Amino acid sequence: MSTPPLYVGPFLHLRTLQAFEALTNAQLRDLAYEAQEVLIPRGSQLIRRGEPVAAMYLIVDGFVDIGTELAVGPGGVVGFLDVLASAPAPVGAVAESDVVAFRVETDALRAVCEQNFAVLSALLGYVTDRVLDQRHALMRSIVGRSARPMSTDRPLDRVARIVALHRSPAFPSHNMDALAELAGHLDEVRMVAGDELWQPGDDADGFYLLCSGGVRLGGGPWQAGDQLGPGSVPGIVATLAGRRYEYEAVASEPTLMLHVRTEPFLDVIEDHFEMAFGMLGRFARNLLDAGSGRRTGASIA
Numbered sequence: 001m002s003t004p005p006l007y008v009g010p011f012l013h014l015r016t017l018q019a020f021e022a023l024t025n026a027q028l029r030d031l032a033y034e035a036q037e038v039l040i041p042r043g044s045q046l047i048r049r050g051e052p053v054a055a056m057y058l059i060v061d062g063f064v065d066i067g068t069e070l071a072v073g074p075g076g077v078v079g080f081l082d083v084l085a086s087a088p089a090p091v092g093a094v095a096e097s098d099v100v101a102f103r104v105e106t107d108a109l110r111a112v113c114e115q116n117f118a119v120l121s122a123l124l125g126y127v128t129d130r131v132l133d134q135r136h137a138l139m140r141s142i143v144g145r146s147a148r149p150m151s152t153d154r155p156l157d158r159v160a161r162i163v164a165l166h167r168s169p170a171f172p173s174h175n176m177d178a179l180a181e182l183a184g185h186l187d188e189v190r191m192v193a194g195d196e197l198w199q200p201g202d203d204a205d206g207f208y209l210l211c212s213g214g215v216r217l218g219g220g221p222w223q224a225g226d227q228l229g230p231g232s233v234p235g236i237v238a239t240l241a242g243r244r245y246e247y248e249a250v251a252s253e254p255t256l257m258l259h260v261r262t263e264p265f266l267d268v269i270e271d272h273f274e275m276a277f278g279m280l281g282r283f284a285r286n287l288l289d290a291g292s293g294r295r296t297g298a299s300i301a
Contacts, residue, residue: 144231213255
């Protein structure tokens with residue numbers, strides 16, 4: 001009898017995780033192939049607080065303390081969000097017992113995502129789905145930081161649209177080629193106070209980039225009077241998560257926006273890996289900053 005490939009174990013483990021349930025077997029094998037079985041002695045540090053995270057761990061046997069009175073056991077994952085966030089770990093992780101795990105290096109996961117957009121898309125869908133359930137993470141993911149509105153005197157040309165994308169914290173700004181390509185797929189939308197962007201229950205078939213004016217949110221996680229200003233991107237999280245809008249969005253004053261439709265947007269980020277992976281990292285960091293994101297990062301089964 002021939003010996004099974006070494007990655008059969010991690011393949012079976014990955015198949016149980018929600019983050020990867022949409023992948024085909026062939027796509028999942030690409031990731032499983034990068035996993036290495038490791039034995040971690042009791043007391044060893046898998047992740048050091050304040051340091052970049054080098055790998056995530058799929059726990060097969062034993063328990064890991066992640067520093068928040070949570071122990072991750074067999075079937076759980078340690079370091080998942082930390083790896084995606086590409087930021088210093090907010091808490092450490094220590095083996096409470098001898099641990100057997102499959103280790104996936106950060107660089108290996110990144111390489112798989114770059115080579116296979118289906119893997120990256122699955123991770124985007126999973127992480128944004130979790131963001132929708134965390135008000136703090138959702139706010140950080142859609143609220144713009146620029147309070148200065150753009151001029152509404154004339155239609156926005158391609159340059160102005162690139163500027164609008166560059167000003168928004170939602171899009172990694174270092175890849176100007178990606179922003180320029182995306183700018184060519186935007187539809188200008190002007191609304192007056194009271195106009196609806198969408199109603200609860202509508203399909204999330206795209207999102208908006210606010211250039212001037214404001215949008216009032218209501219229902220779902222939003223409180224009365226919650227409002228978004230220029231640079232904000234209402235609808236982006238629900239769109240990437242593939243869910244319906246769970247709240248209403250209404251223009252609160254004369255408002256200029258750029259509408260980003262789902263399919264062209266996915267085409268652009270598939271062509272520009274750095275933009276897609278940068279957005280994924282931002283959503284992951286927002287979940288970690290939300291506090292309970294640590295639980296999500298510890299166990300994604």
